[in-house]
Amino acid sequence: xxQKNKISGIYIxxxxxxxxxxxxxxxxxxxxxxxxxxxxxxxxxxxxxxRWAWGGFIMVCAGLFMIAGSRNALSLQQFAKVTLGGVLVxxxxxxxxxxxxxxxxxxxxxAPEFLNSLSGFIGGFAPPYPPAxxxxxxxxxxxxxxxxxxxxxx
Amino acid sequence: xxxxxxxxxxxxxxxxxxxVAYGTYKRTLGDVLGELTVxxxxxxxxxxxxxxxxxxxxxxxxGALVTDGFMVKLFDSHWLPWLQSVWPDPASWHYFVFVGDxxxxxxxEAFGVLTSGLFVSIGVVLPAILIFYLMMTxxxxxxxxxxxxxxxxxxxxxxxxxxxxIVPMILGLGCNVPAVTATRILETRKQRFIMMTLLAIFIPxxxxxxxxxEVIPDMIGLVFLCLIGGFCLFGYILNKVIPGENPEILVDxxxxxxxxxxxxxxxxxxxxxxxxxxxxxxxxxxxLLVNLLYLGGVIQAxxxxxxxxxxxxxxxxxxxxxxxxxxxxxxxxxIAQLSVIPMTAYQMFASVVLISIYFPxxxxxxxxxREGWKELCAALxxxxxxxxxxxxxxxxxxxxxxxx
Numbered sequence: 001x002x003q004k005n006k007i008s009g010i011y012i013x014x015x016x017x018x019x020x021x022x023x024x025x026x027x028x029x030x031x032x033x034x035x036x037x038x039x040x041x042x043x044x045x046x047x048x049x050x051r052w053a054w055g056g057f058i059m060v061c062a063g064l065f066m067i068a069g070s071r072n073a074l075s076l077q078q079f080a081k082v083t084l085g086g087v088l089v090x091x092x093x094x095x096x097x098x099x100x101x102x103x104x105x106x107x108x109x110x111a112p113e114f115l116n117s118l119s120g121f122i123g124g125f126a127p128p129y130p131p132a133x134x135x136x137x138x139x140x141x142x143x144x145x146x147x148x149x150x151x152x153x154x
Numbered sequence: 155x156x157x158x159x160x161x162x163x164x165x166x167x168x169x170x171x172x173x174v175a176y177g178t179y180k181r182t183l184g185d186v187l188g189e190l191t192v193x194x195x196x197x198x199x200x201x202x203x204x205x206x207x208x209x210x211x212x213x214x215x216x217g218a219l220v221t222d223g224f225m226v227k228l229f230d231s232h233w234l235p236w237l238q239s240v241w242p243d244p245a246s247w248h249y250f251v252f253v254g255d256x257x258x259x260x261x262x263e264a265f266g267v268l269t270s271g272l273f274v275s276i277g278v279v280l281p282a283i284l285i286f287y288l289m290m291t292x293x294x295x296x297x298x299x300x301x302x303x304x305x306x307x308x309x310x311x312x313x314x315x316x317x318x319x320i321v322p323m324i325l326g327l328g329c330n331v332p333a334v335t336a337t338r339i340l341e342t343r344k345q346r347f348i349m350m351t352l353l354a355i356f357i358p359x360x361x362x363x364x365x366x367x368e369v370i371p372d373m374i375g376l377v378f379l380c381l382i383g384g385f386c387l388f389g390y391i392l393n394k395v396i397p398g399e400n401p402e403i404l405v406d407x408x409x410x411x412x413x414x415x416x417x418x419x420x421x422x423x424x425x426x427x428x429x430x431x432x433x434x435x436x437x438x439x440x441x442l443l444v445n446l447l448y449l450g451g452v453i454q455a456x457x458x459x460x461x462x463x464x465x466x467x468x469x470x471x472x473x474x475x476x477x478x479x480x481x482x483x484x485x486x487x488x489i490a491q492l493s494v495i496p497m498t499a500y501q502m503f504a505s506v507v508l509i510s511i512y513f514p515x516x517x518x519x520x521x522x523x524r525e526g527w528k529e530l531c532a533a534l535x536x537x538x539x540x541x542x543x544x545x546x547x548x549x550x551x552x553x554x555x556x557x558x
Contacts, residue, residue, distance in 0.1 A: 049375060054206055061199035080186035084196060091203045095210035102214040106223025114224055146183075153180065 005074045008145065012082050013070035015138055019089060020063025022131035026056030043128030051130075055092050059132060062088035079151035086142035092132035100124055184410050188297075192304045192407065201305055204298065208289050216282040217367045225277030229261040234269055251445045262368070263494045271441040274365065274490050275434045282364030283433075286328045287425045288418070295413035295421075299324075304405050313389030314348050314396070315340065316403045322349055326357035329429055330518040333357070334525065343529075344398025348389060350522060351533040354514040355540055356385040361433060361486035366506065369493040373503050380507050384544050392536070432517050440487045444480045453479065467542075469549040469558045470505045471497050481509045500557045508545050513537065 029036055029046030030053045036046045046052045062085045069081030104124030107116045116124075145151060157165070190196040237253055238244075244256035254266030261273035293299050299321065307317030318339050326333035330353055337349045358366070358381065366374050393400070447453045457475040464472050473495045481488030488509045492502065514522065514537075522530045552558030 050206075050209070054202070058199065058203045058206055061203075065196070065199075076181060076183065076186055080183055080190055081196070083183065083187060084190055084200065088199065088203050091207045095207055095214070098211060099214040099218065102219035102223070105219060106227075109222075109227070114227060151183065153182075 001074075004150065005072060008150070009070045009073040011141060012066050012073050015135070015141075016063045016066030016068075016070060016085065018063075018138075019059055019066060019085070019135060022135065023056045023059025023061075023063055026052045026059055026131065030056065038128050041127035041129055042131060042134055044131065055132070058088050058092055062086070062092075074145070074151045076152055079145070082142055083146060086139045089132055089135055089139050092130075093136040096130050096133050188301065188407065188410055191298070191301045194305065197301070197305045201302060204293070204302075208293075211289060212282070212285055212363070213367060215285040216278075216364055217371075220281035221278050221364070221368060225273070225281070226260075229269075229273045229277055230259065233272075234258070234261055234264060237266075237268060247449055250449065251442060254445075262490055265441065265445070265491065265494070267438050267441045267445070270487075270490060271438045274487055275437040278364045278368055278490075279361040279433060279437070279486055280430070282367075283328065283360050283429050284422070284426060286360040286363075287422050287429075290324060290328060291418045291421045291425075292413050293324075295411075295417055297408045297410045300405055300407045304407060307403075307405075311400060312393070313352075313386065314393030314398075314400050315345055315389070316400065317405060318403060319345070319349055322353060323357060326353045326359065327363065328360045328425070329433075330354065330357065330359050330514060331432060331521050332425070332428075334518060334521045337525070341401050341403070342399050344396050345400060346525070347396065347529055347532065348392045350525065350529065351392065351536050352385055352389055354518060354522065354533060355388070355511045355537055356381045358510050359485065359515075362489060362510065365486040365489045369489055370502060370506060373499070373506070376503060377506050377510065380548065381510060384511065384540070388536075388540055388544075436515070436517060437487055440480050444476060444487075444491070447479065448476070467549065468504060468508060468545045469552060470501050470508065471495060474505050474508070477505070477509060478512060481512055481515070485509055485515050500552055504545075504548055504552065504558075507548060508541070511537075511544060512541055 025034075025044055026046070028034060029044045030049065032046075034046075037044060044052070065081050065085030065088065069078040069085065072078050073082055104116055104121045107113045107120070191200050238256060241249055241253045243249055244253075249256065250266070252267045254264035254269050258264035258269070261269045261277070264270055293302075303317035303320050305317070306320050310316055310319050321339060322333040322336040325336050333353050334350055337346045337353070340346050340349055358377075363374075366377065370377070444453070453476045456479070457472045460475050461472040464470050464474060474492065477488040477491040477495070480491055489506060492505050492509070495505075497505070513519075513534075519530075522533060549558055
């Protein structure tokens with residue numbers, strides 16, 4: 001249990017740091033400190049207050065929650081903070097994915113048909129992705145710990 | 155048979171032994187999460203995230219998917235051209251009333267009962283209302299709404315309300331009619347009056363939000379900022395001016411749980427049904443009435459009469475008089491009408507704020523009347539003062555910033 005607690009703590013702490021950095025990057029790019037960037041499959045456009053400044057603030061909070069919960073991470077109180085951090089990342093990533101689904105179902109203004117083709121729909125999910133979507137698979141570890149009840153229930 | 159006291163206690167003990175289970179209470183993760191979401195340090199970021207999700211899903215579903223993705227194409231590329239081709243005599247009055255402008259190439263600009271009227275009510279407002287009520291019900295049934303009430307309690311006390319005022323406020327973002335009814339959960343007449351007045355003035359309904367999303371997507375943030383600013387400012391003033399009490403409340407916070415699908419569907423259906431019954435006829439009747447008033451020259455005369463007030467005091471074109479009259483029937487309709495009036499970005503912003511804070515729509519008006527004619531008259535008096543002062547203030551700020 002001690003070993004598992006330590007490993008989980010290190011993982012969650014690192015995830016928190018990366019999430020915090022991503023949130024700050026979202027806000028800085030929106031504020032114009034960097035005019036938007038793309039590295040590999042990661043993209044921060046920073047063109048919209050709602051998505052990048054507001055969403056960035058939520059990512060910053062998610063990172064802080066995870067860092068705050070990383071010490072003795074599998075105790076009930078601490079794991080609740082980690083879960084809350086994970087939920088915030090899922091909110092941002094979930095809304096990003098939902099927005100892509102909604103944009104890719106219709107065929108587009110110029111096309112005569114109403115529904116997009118299957119290839120067009122799938123093509124809409126091609127990279128680049130915002131940081132929250134890239135972080136999503138890494139936060140699934142929290143979901144695993146949640147479902148296996150790896151945290152201390154006493 | 156008469157039992158002695160000892161015998162009675164013996165019976166009580168026997169029943170208790172068979173029915174009561176003793177044990178130690180174990181806190182669950184749900185309990186701790188529940189506590190974290192009402193503490194300001196952790197609860198405020200969660201509330202900010204909930205609002206983010208609310209708005210993002212609203213825009214993606216109502217804006218990108220249903221309205222822009224399907225309804226615009228259906229109405230502009232199929233319904234409007236078909237109607238224009240089959241309706242006889244484009245120069246006639248009935249063409250103007252039911253189809254609208256014969257040269258229009260989209261339903262927003264045509265402004266006929268069967269073009270703009272149907273497009274606004276079915277194509278824009280219905281998807282907005284559906285997704286709004288779905289999310290509202292999920293928040294309610296999951297147990298998050300009472301936590302939000304606890305979280306905002308101290309803030310709302312500053313404007314004479316308490317945490318549960320968040321319920322009519324959020325309901326008002328869907329439709330002001332159930333929101334005015336929901337003000338009954340507030341304890342005192344003072345609180346109910348403040349909430350009702352602020353709802354009528356500063357809370358835009360879901361229909362209005364849906365149309366704003368279509369007409370001024372880039373300015374919605376700014377409009378909201380103005381409405382929130384006005385809500386806090388005039389709430390504070392009303393709290394100071396109106397006599398009465400602001401009692402504290404005890405909120406029973408239920409544990410978090412998954413919403414039950416049947417309940418969600420039932421609630422959504424009931425809310426959407428009553429909205430459809432009230433809104434669609436009002437939108438169609440609103441377009442009809444405004445078109446008749448245009449045909450009779452009434453709108454043009456009113457525009458000329460109010461020109462000094464609108465142009466000099468509010469800084470908006472005199473043509474906004476027409477949408478303001480339509481705004482009494484449906485505010486969403488009024489904003490749709492604004493989209494075809496040529497004006498600068500600032501004027502569009504100021505006009506949308508004016509329509510939002512101006513007279514409540516007729517359905518809200520009727521419900522407010524049901525709550526008491528004295529309250530309604532007082533709310534209207536406040537409303538006229540607020541529109542005049544706040545509208546002028548926004549214009550003054552615009553002049554100072556050099557944008558008006």
